[in-house]
Amino acid sequence: MKPGSNINYGSLSTLIQELIDFEQELEENRHSLDFDLGLIMERGRGIRYMSTPPDVIPFARAGVDGLQYGFLTDFGIIADPAQAPVVCVSPMHWNGVWLVARNLQEFLSIVYTDNSPLIHYYEHTDAYLHDLARRQAPVYDERRQMVRELFRTRFGIQPIEDMVRYIKELRITRRRSIAVQTLNGLGVVPLSSEQHVHTPFSLPDTLLWERDGKRIRQFFLKASVESRLAFIRDAQTKHLFTDCSLRTFVTAQLRTMGMPDAADHLDESYYTVVMES
Template structure:
C-alpha cells in the first residue's frame, strides 16, 4: 500500500510500512507493538481540533488522544522520511503540539531509549531532568526489554546517549530553520522570497478577527504570515467558528493547500457541505463543515 487518502500528495514512508510489517512479526512472536512498545500504528486519519493541518498522523499511544505525525511544513517537506515528528496531545491544553524528533528514525530511537517526551511536554532540559529525577523507578518487564531489542535490530537503532542533550539540539535545529514564530514551537519556515512578515492579531477580540479581515489579510500578507495565522488561530481554537474557518479554508485553497484544507476540515465535526472554489488553473471542490444553527 503506497498511498493512503489522508496522506495527500505523499506516499506512505518506507519506515511506516516496515513498522506495519514489524507489528505483525511481533504478534507472531507473542509480543505487541502497542502493549510492549507503546505504539499503535494507524491507517486512519487520527485528527482532533488541535491536530495541525500539515501534520499526517501515523501512530498513537492509546491514551488521552495522544498521537504522532509527520510535520510537512504545509507541503514543503519533499520526503516524509526526513520530516519532523510531532506529538499532539489534545488534553494538554497548555501545550497541545510539540516536536519529538527530527525524523522518523530518531523517533524510533526515542521509543527505544526513553519515551516519556512522547506523551509529556518539557519546556526545557531542566524540566525533563526534574521529571526523571522524581519519576518512580519501575522495573522494566523482561518482555518489554526483548521487544525493544527486536525493535533495535529491525531498524538498526542506536540509543540516545543523553536525552536532555537531544532535547536541546532538537529545539536548536528547528529554531535555526524558523523565520516566523508561532504559538507552538514548530513555527514557520521560509516558503517565499518575502523578507517582512505581518501578524494578524487574534487576542484583541475574544472570538478572533472577523472573516472579512482574514480575507483581506490573506490577499496582502506574506505566505509565511498567512501560515502563521493558520497555526495560531487553530491553536487558539478560533476555527470552530464556521464563517471564520470558511474564510481560512478558501484562503488555503487559493494558496495551493487543498490537502491541508481538507485535513483542517476533518478536525471539526459539523454538518457536511461542499463548496466549489475556482482559480486561474482549475476548479477545486473541497469539503468543509458548517453548523447552520451557529450564529457568528
C-alpha cells in the same frame, strides 16, 4: 490496509509497512508494540483532531490521552515525509502540538531509549531532568526486554545517548529555521523567495465572524504567505476554527495559496468531530 492507500508516506512507505508488520507479528505471539513500547501504528487513514495541524501527516498513536504522532511537512515545503520532523499532537495539551524528533528513524530511537519526551511536553530541559530524577527504577521484565531488543535489531535502532542534549539541539535547530514564531512553538518556515515583513495579527480569544471577519479578510489581502500561515497556526491553537465561517474562509485561502492538502486536512479535523459527536 496498506500504508499509502489513504496516506502518502513517500519513501517511508516501506518502513511504515514494516512497523505495521512487526506490530502484527507481536500480536500474533501475544506481545504488544503498544504495551511494551508505547506505540500504535495507524493502519488506515488515521484520525485528525482539532489540534492536528493541517500540515501534519499522522502515522502512529501513543495509546494514552489521545496522543498521536505525525510528520510535519511545513505546508508542503517537505514533499517526502522521510525528510520531515516528527511532532506529537495532544488534544488535551494547551498548545496541542510539539516537536519530538528530527525524522522517523530518530523518533524510533526515542521510543526505544525513553519515550517520556514523546508523551510529555517539557517546556525546559530542567523539567525533563526533574521528571527523570523522580522516577523509580523500572522492574526488570524479561518478556518486555525481549520485545525491546527485537525492535532494536529489526529497525537498526541507535539509542539516544544524551536526551537533554538531543531535546535542546532539536529546538534550537527549529527556532533557527523558522521565519515567523507562533503560539504553539512550531513557527512558520520561509516559503517565499521574496524578502517579507511579518505582519502580526492580534487574535481574540473568542472570535465572531460578523465582528472580526472584515479585519481578517483585509489581513489576508495584504500579509505575506508566512504571516497568513502564522495566523492559521495561532487560530488553531486558540480553537477558533470551531467558527465555521472562519474555517470556510481559511480553507479557501489555503487553496488559493496552492495548499489544497492543508485545506482538506483542516476540514477533515472538524468533520471527524462532527461524525464522532
